[in-house]
Amino acid sequence: MDSMEIDDGIYLDKNFTMEGLITTADFRRKPKTCRCVTVCLTLLCALLLAGNIGQIIYYEIITACSSAVEAKASYDRMSQETEHLQNESDSLAAERQQLLSNYDSLTAERKQLEARLRNLTEEKEQLQQSFTSLSSERDEFKAGFNNLKKARDGLQANYDTLKQQSSQLRTNFNDVQRSLRGLQDRQANLIVAKEVLQAKFSDLQKEKDNLQTRYVTVMTNRDQLQSNYSSLKRDSDQLQRNYNTMSRSKNGLQTSYNSLWKEREQLRLNYNSLWRENNELEANYSSLVTDKDKLQNWADKLLAKLKAIPCMEGWKKFDISCYYFSSVKKNWTESRKACDAQGADLVIIDSMEEQVFINKILNMNQNAWIGLSDSLKEGTWLWVDGSPVTRSFWQPGQPNSFNGNQDCAEFVQKNIQPGGEWNDDGCFAEQAWICEK
Template identity: 50%
Template structure:
């Protein structure tokens, strides 16, 4: 911005130099014309003086006396002739000089016109420069204002950058705390999972008890109806069976007490059921929340993400037992496939016609296939005619890649091939 500033004194000096230059250019033709005219006047004056001297010599008394003497006249004639010739030569020279001066005057006039035009052009250029100067001055002022604004914005951005740097450090600390909390949440999730299973078992027992109580209530209801019918019959023969009526009345009161007790017990069971349902919903929310966080977690290098799990496809080849040991060493286990989407995902991980070990075995009980986490096999994708335990010792499951979704096959656990881990 400082480079664009123009001092007012420099501007006034610039204007004076332009004006003086134009005046000097306008005065130069005038001076040349004046000099030429002065020379011409001097030549004409000299010619006139010569003619006057000639006539004075002719008309003077001395010339009259000279006529008497031929020699004097002849001498005078020679002098006059010589003077005339000299004057004629001077006149001719002055004529030539006059013509040259006229040509010079014409050239000077043209040069004057050109200079006049140049002056007008320079005057227009000066006006343009003055306009440009005013424009540049306005731009300078505007740039100064912009510079001040940009400087304020720069200071503000530096302040914001410092604040953001501090915020970033705070976020980094928060991220580390969240990583630690995630590990704690994982432990709590496992504990909640175990508690959920215990509560599910208790809930199933309560449902069975409720069903049993409802069955007993139905029986008591039928008994009550039968008693009511008997009571009606007994009431018709009241006079004959007063004793029996009194006994039946007492039985009715006892049944009513039992019915009231059963109603209260049913209400208590209903209250307990509502509490268990509320706890179940809360556990489901916690599970969904933790599941969402797990889905957002990144997998280690060379592991592939699907839903809430990470999958690793080995490049080495080992038997089924060694493959599982390798997965356990990595904090995982052989893959457990329990959905159509997971079946298709595993199929996409493999090359064409590639076979890999999965966490499927019937080594504990021949013909009863179980996953390595102890869960039963509910959804299967066996090859047609499989498993067949062809050699009698095919106790381990393998995955066969295909163009659609892949298939399972039973094979000997001693075979060496790649495997897939899941965690």
């Protein structure tokens, strides 16, 4: 029997509500021509509603899953980068420790070489007072200048390399910033999509609540992944900074190592050069000592011969000189002319023995001119050969240049120990004199 004929007196009224598809029966009589149309429309609406619900579920679930997979892949990549940077940091730390060890070793060796260099330099300075010139110092300064120039060029090259690395890091930073802005844009798009869905499908609250719960879960996971991504990004930046610090430290240690190596080589060259110079100086010194001994023997023999040579009649012998004590009186200038006429000059006294000798020859309290004067410059006493006074025997309070015209020195005979004194007097005074040749 046809179901349409069985339900002939019943009209089905189907309404769509928030809880789903609800069917209510209305026992009012409807015309038979409208029942098929009504049923078809009802079925068509149900199919359309089911299709819309399927599309919404597919969009929410598939999109959320795709976002989660992408975030997970990004998290894995960041984890791998973090591990790689950590390994590089450990490697740089080990290399830095090795460079520090090499630096300490080279510093100790440099101190030893510097100590040995100082010792050799001191010996060299003592020996070079008579046998070296300033040309070696000029060459050393030129070599130091060349070394400093090379060090400056090396530092310039290191600066250029660091500048290129800084530009590369700035590019990487800009790439990460653009990636971060992309993530923010995607988050903003998701929020907008969420608001649009809430406005369109408010009548499907229950299904939306379920989907919203799943969406919140996915968002929570996404936020957690985003937080993990940010944390990994900070760790990556920190590791990158540590890497840069280690790299700069490594470059600095490498530069110090190279500089110390060059200094060590330079010290070694200086040491070898000083060693050769020391050997040469020792050989020269030995040769000079031998020559000195020969000259000393020759001088002793010559001195003995000179002491053995007798003086002319009327002259007194002392050591290798002959002395003439005048019996007449003249002023200082005329006395000197008289000595010059005999191939001599006024006496020059430079030892205590000579002072005692002259004092014994002169008569009691006798005064005699000697070859000492300050006529060229007041207060500057010079012997007649232009040499300064090295040993003096002035009377107490002398010379005083009384009245400003006492420019010549005289010998005053005294019976005191060790014997005799000097006094300044006017060069015009006439008295005895003493010649020496």
